[in-house]
């Protein structure tokens with residue numbers, strides 16, 4: 001069954017949805033609407049139908065799916081209008097800015113009987129999938145520390161992302177992806193504490209980087225860090241388990257695992273430091289550890305649209321669920337509260 005898609009907001013991500021939704025082979029593009037006439041003209045020049053208004057797009061009866069790719073603060077209003085007009089809705093992330101607004105969107109999807117989800121496309125990232133597999137397989141035992149970082153060095157973009165009124169800032173922009181991943185990795189426990197700190201190196205109004213410590217009820221400590229002022233980057237994932245450690249250095253790298261074979265070693269060669277010798281910090285060798293590389297799993301991000309269409313047809317459950325969307329926003333809200341109070345915040349999420 002073919003579905004017809006209308007895209008609202010035809011900027012960077014709107015253009016991306018146009019290509020990527022088509023490649024998923026389950027939707028036809030009916031057209032786009034952008035509040036900026038220049039973007040509508042750009043669409044027309046590319047042979048894409050541009051509607052004259054949001055209402056015109058929403059009244060096209062062929063369209064059964066609407067993707068919202070506007071700045072963050074208008075997702076809610078457009079999503080509710082679209083569902084009211086009988087459309088199933090994919091909102092770009094963050095789905096909206098607070099849990100209260102999200103509840104209104106969820107209520108609208110129930111009231112109008114429409115499928116409604118958020119585009120958490122980074123659930124298909126192979127670095128995240130390898131981390132999740134390591135957590136689930138326990139091949140280096142129970143994981144107790146996971147550090148998830150992304151680092152750039154160009155500051156926060158100079159567009160709406162730098163403005164509070166548009167829902168700017170890195171916590172909403174990148175944080176939402178990495179927090180969603182964290183809750184997917186540690187899927188067997190609730191979150192009990194959030195401690196978050198913001199950077200303001202290139203922007204005073206919103207965070208241009210942040211560091212969030214997420215403590216899970218089962219004891220897992222999960223760090224999410226986004227930096228835009230890092231001229232040397234840390235690895236994408238650094239993971240500690242009870243029987244070994246792992247590292248994923250970059251987005252597309254394999255997962256390097258060092259597994260402990262023997263805990264005790266009688267003859268440890270000390271390492272030399274400026275202040276003397278240390279055995280405690282001496283590296284292990286192959287007598288007591290083994291090193292191997294976990295392959296990147298197969299992953300196809302086009303499955304997002306494929307799943308959404310099946311959810312519309314009623315043959316599959318939507319992958320990104322309302323309860324998951326709500327949990328992520330609750331963590332974000334606790335993050336803002338923690339920054340405000342400059343202290344850890346106890347939660348039950």
Ligand SMILES: NC(=O)c1ccc[n+]([C@@H]2O[C@H](COP(=O)([O-])OP(=O)(O)OC[C@H]3O[C@@H](n4cnc5c(N)ncnc54)[C@H](O)[C@@H]3O)[C@@H](O)[C@H]2O)c1
Pocket residue numbers: 008009010011012013014033034035036039068069070071072074092093094119120121159160173
């Ligand atoms: N999932 C991802 O990987 C990913 C990546 C980038 C951006 N995004 C998200 O996509 C959304 C758009 O980001 P972007 O980078 O494309 O921004 P952008 O500035 O490039 O594009 C936004 C477009 O929306 C239009 N617009 C603004 N208000 C509108 C309204 N009320 N009605 C219709 N059009 C309107 C603007 O004119 C602009 O063309 C954001 O929510 C962002 O967080 C997601």
